[in-house]
Amino acid sequence: MSKKSNQSADGTDLSKKANQSADFGESTKSTENAKTMIEVRDLYKSFKLPNEKASGVKQALTNFAKGVKGYTKQEVLRGINFEIKEGDFFGIVGRNGSGKSTLLKLLSQIYTPDSGSISVNGSLVPFIELGVGFNPELTGRQNVYMNGAMLGFSNKEVDDMYEEIVEFAELHDFMDQKLKNYSSGMQVRLAFSCAIRAKTDILILDEILAVGDEAFQRKCNEYFNMLKKDKKTVVLVTHSMDAVQTYCNKAILIQDGEIIEDKGVQEVAQKYRRLNESEDTEYEEETENELSNNYINLKATATSSEDLINIDINVEELERLEDPLLGFEIISDSNQRVFRWISDEKTKEILDFSKKSKFHFELQNIFPVGKYSLMIVVKSRDRSKTYGTVSPIANFQVKPTNSYQWDTLFHPIEKFEIK
């Protein structure tokens, strides 16, 4: 095991990427005919949140006497249905507080459902956290045996795999020291090294990719690839859409205790990304702003949709402006000028704000995902006098769309063919 990891340390990264993309192709394979490992039907779960600190006999008695319940009921999961087949790598995705960790604990039989059913077919080991049962006051060796017991191994079995565990964690010299003297990295290594010994039909993993340095991440990736290769049934909860898209062949997106997307891994990943975007209230779909000074009143609106960005500019002159020009710039959030338009360069028409003062632009939305601001300038045509600069007058953002191109800066391919 450790030999393998050493090899990868000196540069099999590329081949791993190749592996991943191979898995990716494979993952679309249907597992419809496989055995059902986990079946969840109409699952409901709520928690009683105490209003005040009600953990006292007196409080309980007074609440009872007053007829006060002393808690509010919070519905965390509302009617969850899904099925996991043998060999599935099943992703559970959702924003913080969406109920996914509760779902995981229900699957792991740590919590009991209010109603509905969870049937699990086979042995199941949850990793809500690495190193369950680890005690800082015990030595590394003692903790390995404790954790082994948690995973269902007898002392004899742990004896047999002890050397492998230590070697894989690279902690030979530290096993007789107390865990509290370990660095956090060492603790994680030891915990992970124990965890991957688990012999089980179903594995439940919660966010364990989120910790550790690059070398650890690589070991995680290797482990995941191994699980995939061995056709293990895995349930993975994560915020990393990369992990979901790389490993999972099925996924669900949970929001407010309900499944809002379960069609496919790509759809789930996209919808999750969009869900996160829409939380930013700073940038709205449509923004409007105004400017007024001695010369002009100016109003601008920018709206972005999947295909178009609409910009409306309304100019009202307060004193006669001879031969003016209007220009605007679009600036990205990394402060790069993405696009510029100036009236005397792009049109022959002589502007006269007293007659025609409404400008409407439609821009093709070929912008990469991001936030943009709009700057507008009104000057005299000889550039000698500036009547108004607005910076930035309006903002808009380009959101992920159904096309797969959104995460690149350009998508210049017009046509491609395979011969």
Added chain:
Amino acid sequence: MKIIDKVFSKRNTVLLKQLVVTDFKLRYQDSVLGFAWSMLNPLFTFVVLYFVFDKFFGMGRMAGVEHYPVALLLGIILWNFFSEATSLGMGSIVGQGDLLRKINFPKYIIVISGTISSLINLLLSTVILFIFAVFNGVTFTWRVILLPINFLEMYAFALAIAFILGTLYVKFRDIGHIWGIIIQTWFYGTPIIYPLVMVDGFSHKISQAILLLPPAQIIEDARYNVVAQSYDTVWNYIGNPFIQIIPLLIVLALSVFAVFYFKKNSKYFAEEI
């Protein structure tokens, strides 16, 4: 049989062993005398009570009981077990809350592991008791072999209470303090320091009532079996057989209730702690 297999499955026994071992290691690490402390503690209690009540007040001679010091030591180690097992069992679920929130395993293992160290303590203290009894000139009869039955009853009673208290403690932390007071009061309500005959001199009814609670009945039975047959037990002190079995019924009823109560509530420990 199926239930026994389930309760003592491979994973459960390994877990139980690990929890007990860990508990021991944590409790006695970094102390020079280590485990010896767990026996020195009741021994010192014994020495103090012996000097105050036997040498000073002459309680043993006054009441005319045989081998009073041995009876006192036996009472103390049994009571010590009862008090320790129930207290540790009570805090065990909350103490392992971190574990419960991360992995599913039978919760009763935690409570049992909390009481096992007290049980080991009891057994080792018993060895000391026997050595002491020999020096005190106690003549043993065949009844000594009945002592394990007394221990078993005591363990069942303590475990039942530990299950109930452990469950209550998850919701109401006041129980910790309340139980402390109850244990303290109960100690004086049980014939440990004073021989039962002294109460008899005061009121026969009260001395009979005292014997009906399990710890008193068990301690008196154990004294009868080990120390001398002159000790009063519920069997020779109370004539009515229906009243005689009250202590046993209490243990039985409490055990059954504890199992159901614990089973019903243990499902929600992980979210309530």
